Amino acid sequence: MTPRWQRAALMPSWIRWLPCAFAYLTVIPDEQPFRRSTWDGVVPWGDAAWCDPGDVDDWVNRARRRRPRRESGPAELHAREHYDWILRVRAARIELFGEMCRRSSLPVPHTVGELLSCLAGFGLFELDGGDDAGGADPWVRVRLDRNPLEVLPLTAEERELEERAQRDDRAVLVAIAVRRLAQRTRRRWRRRVFSTSVAGLAALAGVTVDQVGESLTDLAGIAGLQVEDHDTQGWLRITVPWPDFRLRFPFAELPAPEHAV
Numbered sequence: 426m427t428p429r430w431q432r433a434a435l436m437p438s439w440i441r442w443l444p445c446a447f448a449y450l451t452v453i454p455d456e457q458p459f460r461r462s463t464w465d466g467v468v469p470w471g472d473a474a475w476c477d478p479g480d481v482d483d484w485v486n487r488a489r490r491r492r493p494r495r496e497s498g499p500a501e502l503h504a505r506e507h508y509d510w511i512l513r514v515r516a517a518r519i520e521l522f523g524e525m526c527r528r529s530s531l532p533v534p535h536t537v538g539e540l541l542s543c544l545a546g547f548g549l550f551e552l553d554g555g556d557d558a559g560g561a562d563p564w565v566r567v568r569l570d571r572n573p574l575e576v577l578p579l580t581a582e583e584r585e586l587e588e589r590a591q592r593d594d595r596a597v598l599v600a601i602a603v604r605r606l607a608q609r610t611r612r613r614w615r616r617r618v619f620s621t622s623v624a625g626l627a628a629l630a631g632v633t634v635d636q637v638g639e640s641l642t643d644l645a646g647i648a649g650l651q652v653e654d655h656d657t658q659g660w661l662r663i664t665v666p667w668p669d670f671r672l673r674f675p676f677a678e679l680p681a682p683e684h685a686v
Contacts, residue, residue, distance in 0.1 A: 428454030428463055434570040436585075437631070437679045438594050441547075442522060443476035444572055445681055446537045447544065449568060457563040458553070461541075470538035475519060478683075481508045514683040528578040547576050592639070595632050597641035600648065600674040602630035607665040617667045623659045648673060 433453045435496045449468045453459065464470075478484075481504075486502035521576070523533045526543060534540040551566040572580075574587055607617035627637045641661075644650040651664035 428456075428459075430467075431455055436570055436572055437538070437598060437635050438573055438591050439569060440681050441518075441590065442525070442545070442577070444470055444519075444522065444534070445476040446472060446474045446540060450541060450544070450567075453565075453567055458551070458566040460562050461565050462562045463565075466489070466539060470536065472481070474536060474540045475515065476533050478508065478511050480514065481505060483540060484508045492685075504636055511683045518682060523649070525576055525577050549576065576602055592643070594666040594679055595630075595636050596640040596643040596647075597674065597676070597679055598630045598632055599626065599637060599643055600670070601676055603644070603650065603665060604671055604674050605629070607667065607670070612666075615667060618662065619665075620662050623661060624662070652667045666673050 430452050431454075433451045435451055439447070449464075452464050452467070466543060484504045484507070485501045489502040491500070517619065525547075526533045529547065531543050531546040532539065534543040542552075544550050549568050549571060551568060552563040552565045553566070554561065560638070574584060574591075577587075579587060606619050606621055607627075610617045610619045623634050623637055627634045630640075632640065641650065641652050641663075645652060648670055649666045650670070654660075655661045655663075
């Protein structure tokens with residue numbers, strides 16, 4: 426019987442912490458728990474845990490094709506600077522995740538198969554009925570809905586930084602929801618206006634009602650969003666600076682830091 430694949434419940438902030446290949450492990454059959462072998466042929470167990478940004482020359486060639494020939498020099502410079510920035514962010518993420526592994530006495534994973542075992546060590550997966558590295562076929566239960574604050578061996582300072590980062594994550598999720606709603610409205614010069622309920626916006630963004638208010642306040646400060654209470658029943662009238670807002674939050678979901686630009 427063919428599995429009916431679905432996305433596992435996920436605490437979005439793991440996107441900042443985990444190797445890119447963890448996305449393979451968020452797609453699961455609808456049965457819970459399920460055998461690890463259900464993923465065989467779907468999950469590339471031998472692939473690298475961290476995505477490869479590719480060769481810088483490919484970046485340069487793509488940038489040149491998008492610009493007129495007279496702008497090939499600035500296009501190349503921008504592509505090389507962007508590539509270097511992504512490498513630095515990627516290296517910092519690899520080092521930070523490796524440090525979390527070392528503090529937890531877990532081997533640093535290099536492949537997707539090793540990543541599953543590592544995340545099981547953190548408690549983000551439960552593998553019951555055998556050691557998958559030893560050839561058995563354990564039952565798998567996904568726990569990616571757990572908060573990094575509950576799982577990772579963070580210092581007090583790191584916990585404070587993570588709390589702030591999670592607030593930023595929620596603001597981006599709300600921004601993505603706002604952009605989707607704004608795109609459905611009639612075009613106006615330099616702005617889009619729509620009305621929505623607080624509860625509806627929270628559901629679309631995947632956050633709580635209280636977190637919507639906090640995120641809208643943040644977005645008003647950093648992205649020029651204007652929010653007015655529409656009535657006493659929890660409806661809002663939102664004015665979105667356009668197309669600046671769309672260009673700033675083009676993502677379909679919360680991106681990993683090196684993919685955010």
